[in-house]
Amino acid sequence: MKGVLILSKGIMVFVEQSQGNIRKTSLELLSQASVIAGQAGEAVTAVILGQNIENLADEAIQYGADKVIVADAPQLEKYTIGPYTRVLKSIIRQEEPQAVLLGNTATGRELAPRLAQRLGVGQASDCTGLEYAADTFLRFKRPVYAGKALVYVSSKVRPVVATIRPNTFQAVARVPQQQAVVVKYPVESEAAELSVIIREVVLAGSKRPELTEANIIIAGGRGLKGPEHFAMLGEFADTVGGAVAASRVAVDAGWVEHEYQVGQTGKTVSPTLYIACGISGAIQHLAGMGSARCVVAINNDPEANIFKIADYGIVGDVFEVVPMLTQQLRKTAYPQV
Known part of the structure; x- marks a missing residue:
């Protein structure tokens, strides 16, 4: 994978939320990231974007985050690709994680390639496995050829960006860490510059799970x-x-x-x-x-x-x-x- 090698640390998880609730796939990623971070002696950073979402930090800590960065601003209330990409890129540059994990949801599939391109790093898509590797920190398993084969990919370029298929891991709550911290990230005014404006989000009325x-x-x-x-x-x-x-x-x-x-x-x-x-x-x-x-x-x-x-x-x-x-x-x- 091409890119600029930068010093980095830990695992960053983009915590996707909808209507003030963290999506299950993000809790799964936090749980697995916590396991891997423990093996590597690293930390897990959760990033939450939205408006009036500071209360979600405690849940992110409960499922594995050692640090939670909250970007709370009116312009982030509804997901739009431009502002979310700019804010996440800025946070990633500041924190310098070794890996950035997103759920393989509609939002994650849209954000991940843009982040990878703007950071000049590689991306692993629709992964069904994630494990610690001493030489490259993380190794990803992903299906290819319509699921007929599996490949294992890794990268020494940091940070590697990856989307993980929902239900790949179990979301396991843990005893909250005493040293876990919550940081408010100031959202700059340029994040409000919009090329796409979301007028309305219509949710399906079904009571069945997504x-x-x-x-x-x-x-x-x-x-x-x-x-x-x-x-x-x-x-x-x-x-x-x-x-x-x-x-x-x-x-x-x-x-x-x-x-x-x-x-x-x-x-x-x-x-x-x-x-x-x-x-x-x-x-x-x-x-x-x-x-x-x-x-x-x-x-x-x-x-x-x-x-x-x-x-x-x-x-x-x-x-x-x-x-x-x-x-x-x-x-x-x-x-x-």
């Missing part, structure tokens, strides 16, 4: 035969506290909106449990859910490709199996993951 952060996902494909049958998956998902997803075929047919699509041209997810209902298992779909810890496939075709990667398979009619599972799980008061 797809990329869901622990359980119930996904439907061509086998559902029509949009009306996604309500069946919704009932199943609500029973287990999960989210609903779809294959590209279902989205292209107009059965559900694109925001539900999992796959190479949709969202990449890493749930604890992924239940594929009526999905054949095209390689493009597997690229988006291949890192799920447990895959259950329900399909009436015993030769369906999805069974090759499934941990458990049910050969049967999805319209019989899913309602049966939903009914049984309701009786047993299934504990949500």
